[in-house]
Amino acid sequence: MAKRAMTNEAKALKAQSILDKAVELFTSYDYEQIKMSDIAKEMNMSKGILFVYFKTKESLFFHLLTREYEKRLQHLMNMIIETRINNEDDFKQLVMKELIELVDHNPLYIRLESIRTSVLEKNIDAEVMLELKSGLYNKMIIMTNLLCDSGIVTEAAVMDIFQAEASIITGCKLSATLPNEVIEIIERNGMHGFKRDFKADVMDTMSYYLDGYFQGRR
Incomplete structure (x- = not known):
């Protein structure tokens, strides 16, 4: 048969x-x-x-990142619906709350995002990447419209902020990731000041960025 x-x-x-x-x-x-x-x-x-x-390992892991990002966007949309955004501080608190949830509870997303531009997007088939990004973009627009309903931020501002956040995650993750032999030297010699705290770095940097961004718009 x-x-x-x-x-x-x-x-x-x-x-x-x-x-x-x-x-x-x-x-x-x-x-x-x-x-x-x-x-x-x-x-x-x-x-x-x-x-x-x-077709490739890069394609497989980019699909995985896309799946995680879709989950993230859905969760963020739920947060937006449940949150009253009356001013820039409310918007900042929402962004920071969602970011700390990512850092604390979704290490998979953080690790995938940190290799997106340097590894995955460099080697993935352009047609596959465009197809996946188009789907994400449509969901991103829905999330953006929800945020813009508050009248506090514009579509361009939301895109700027989330692109900056991705860069901050990547930069802080790379600076906090040290080879095992370097970590051993640091610990052996009590040089703990050379270790980076990823969570503290990413939260502080994002907070400073948002403050600066809104100050620049005034």
């Missing part, structure tokens, strides 16, 4: 299960240490089948 072709729904579910397996590996290993063959092995499938779903 001929094997029945998979439905589009079944293919979508399989793609999601592949992404779930990549998350498991990414929890224990750095991006550079993970190979497509590792993911295929964990999924009990051939590399050839895996490449049917994701």
